Amino acid sequence: MDSTASASAARMQLPSAASRKAAEKAMFLFLRVVACLNVAVLAGICFYLCWNGLPVVTWEFLTEPPRNMMTEGGIFPCIIGTAILSLGSLLIAFPLGVASAVYLNEYAGKTRFASIIRLGVNNLAGVPSVVFGLFGLSFFVTFLGFGVSILSGILTLAVLTLPVIISTSEEALRTVPDTYREASLALGGTKSQTIARVVLPSAIPGMLTGAILGVARAAGETAAIMFTAAVFFTPRTPTSIFDSVMCLPYHIYVLCTAGTEIDKTRPLQYGTAIVLIILVLGMNTVALVVRDKLQRKH
């Protein structure tokens, strides 16, 4: 009895203010170090790639095709391929994504139908990219008979980026104040006129942010295109949407895993990686800056 009483008394004894302060200081320092670790990792990655990659990136590297069994020359076809695939997928996913977002935010609201669609969008966003690749292979490449081609790749990437575009577009529509809609309706505008002339114009910058993020995601994607569009080497630049292409991410993967000259092509690998990083992080930075500006406006 006595011992339990003293034990509970000891438990009641609060630590002194000084030691609590010290614990807080130590903890805050620890958390700050952890947070800075993330920054350090990203900065380290960028620095390392720039250090090894930038010397390789010359005008010739960017504008010439690979030569000599891929051990020399540039990455021009890969840049073109990546541009075609990512912009092409945007061309399909952006209108569809914006239309879906308009429906969800302006028409459906909180109905059961809308919540089922949102469930679909959320789960689509969580599907692993290699599964998108399998879907593209079985549906676009085989079932629809498009073959390993630009078209199959674009469509696969469009499905993959659709959830990104829908959720950012919905976010953008949500920031448009209801007073805008009410004013337009009060002036006699129909619902579709209100959306087309009032809501969409004020939501467009936010939607473009989403579009940029979508393109960046598509440009860096590898697993989804390795069975649907990408090939290691093709001698000519694509002339139709049924041609297969070379692309930057797949080029990096193949150069550093397959082939007999992995060490010899190391500089090319660094060069391709830095070009891809500059492309993807550059687009993301633009999107972040635009979004930051928008947030300050609202």
Place this chain on the structure above:
Amino acid sequence: MRNYRFKEAVIQKSLAITATLSLLALLGIVLFLFLEGLPLFSHYSFTDFFFGQLWYPTEEPGVFGIFPLFIGSIAVTVLSSAFAIPLGVFTAIYLNEIAHSNTRRIIKPFIELLAALPSVVLGFLGMVLLAPFLQEVFNADTGLNLLNAAIVLTFMSVPTICSISEDALHAVPGSLREGSLALGATRWQTIRRVVLPAALSGIGTAIMLGMSRAIGETMVVLMCAGGAGILPDSLFAPIRPMPASIAAEMAEAPFRSDHYHALFAIGILLFLLTLCFNIIASRIAEKHRQVGTSSL
């Protein structure tokens, strides 16, 4: 007037049809995965597939035991989460509770850019930078192993975990913090005993989504994990997680052979696993959605 009503109805209907596209895409993915994956089980038992210890797809007849691949996926996901959960949650606490708003404005974009890094570049760095380092420091047989893939994956799931946890912390009402501080608690005590418990369900969602991202990630495990289809016995054992098998072998698998069907069957399993993680995540988010302060 009737003409205008008609036009509005047409617009609404066509938008609704467009909106169902993502749902159709999801259903299409399920349908085609099953169409190409299930034929394997017409003559290969599910138990042999799931619990089989050997993966020899190119033998005649092929042996498709994915147990080592499954365990490889689980091992790399669990290990990377062990790094990523503390890293992501602590960063979120720092950003939302401690950092000055200017510091926050600097660090936050870095986290978002980390999320944007293409996975093939991270995998490349795992190969050229981390692998030699691990081999030298730990004297491992190969630098491409479980630990390497887990470390690289960590930095793929940290941004997810961090940004969703941060939203959860942000949603905790300020009055709770003020109440705790007014009772004499320090800021750290407030964070640990009041803010964190209140945000716990949101952090749970963040963790599930982070793990879902790790288990489905392909390029990193394809390039950094070593590619050996055996059960891992140490941190430095080379492994071959499920996505790596799909990505590495699909090009060689003869069209609609058993091997091809088996790879799609792995795809089904992978899809169902990530679906489970996502559903659990949204369940946690919905069940414990904090409305006001009354239920705290």
